Amino acid sequence: MTAHRFADRFDSTLSRLRASGRPFAIATVVRTLDATSAKPGAKALILPDGTITEGWIGGGCARGAVGRAGVAAITTGQPQFISLRPEDLLAAEGVTSGEERDGVRFARNGCPSRGSMDIFVEPVLPRPRLVVFGTGPVALALTDLAARFDLHRTLAAPGMADLPEDAADSLQDSFALDTNAEGQRFIVIATQGKGDEAALRAALAAGADYIAFVGSQRKFATLAARLTDSGIPPEALEKVRAPAGLNIHAITPEEIALSILAELTFIRRSVDRKEKTDV
Incomplete structure (x- = not known):
């Protein structure tokens, strides 16, 4: 040759x-x-x-x-x-x-x-994957801002035909995720009333290094109670961060997206630092 x-x-x-x-x-x-x-x-x-x-x-x-x-x-x-x-x-x-x-x-x-x-x-190593469930203002703001953080971005929700192809690295017309994906994976549920329960079930089934729910503590507690009654282990729901993001008193979709990425970055880099210490 x-x-x-x-x-x-x-x-x-x-x-x-x-x-x-x-x-x-x-x-x-x-x-x-x-x-x-x-x-x-x-x-x-x-x-x-x-x-x-x-x-x-x-x-x-x-x-x-x-x-x-x-x-x-x-x-x-x-x-x-x-x-x-x-x-x-x-x-x-x-x-x-x-x-x-x-x-x-x-x-x-x-x-x-x-x-x-x-x-x-x-x-x-594969780029960490950010999966955002939803197509509302927070979901789109988060996906857009995450492009600057070296993350592979997936936007997932039923009925995504109206979104431009460049809204994320990949678009998925469902909440179903590959459970065998390599590398770190972060899932943010930003459905905001449009399939919240289905998205939360899919996130828990897929497994991730980080699962966060965009919504109030009261709303999440209602969902969690319903899922617990259906057989979801309470300890699985306890790992979900709700409300999503660090408390920076965010109000606008862009500010909420910033708070979520700040929390995600903290978790991501904490894992990196621990792995380097353990080597």
Whole structure:
């Protein structure tokens, strides 16, 4: 295969993986010493199970270590840096295979070439998804403002034929959601009297990192009581934030949207900070 066709196939697979919304990792060779089959700039795409699906970063001597680094990058959301070196060089530097020092994880290169190679592995995680139920003023203001927050925006409600296609990244003519979606997902119920109960049921069934209800505490309490009587566990309803958003004394749809995005950002970044602390 020519270098041009190889690059085209790599780019095509990269685009397909990005469009799928599934996590993956990109491995890039950044430095080599002595004889190695891959050279600086070589790249590979790694799936969540460690499979290298496209690209080239060397033969079997490198693929196992790179695959494991890809799994770690995707799982933790943090880049990995690995250095493959022959056994005698590791011993001379006083490190063992699998050991990590100053952010560099060392691995043994058992290939006859006895070269060394440093590889940077970067996770590519799906954008957090914001699903807004409803087509009223608050729903539209929230979807519009969220475009500035690096969120994939879905606007969902029955009867959306009159909305422009650019109102969100995707429009959905129902409240049904994919329960297997990857990444963080935030659901805001902004139906405001038009299918509140159906939207709340759909949100609870889908599961999310954040579910919020635009409406008064009294209105939500009435809905919650009805859902509890129908068999919805009370603890599930206790996780719903109602009224939605931080209390900034918001009045207009735009102000309510701002309060919701402020709360959502706080939750989103708190999770990011905790994950980085736990790594």
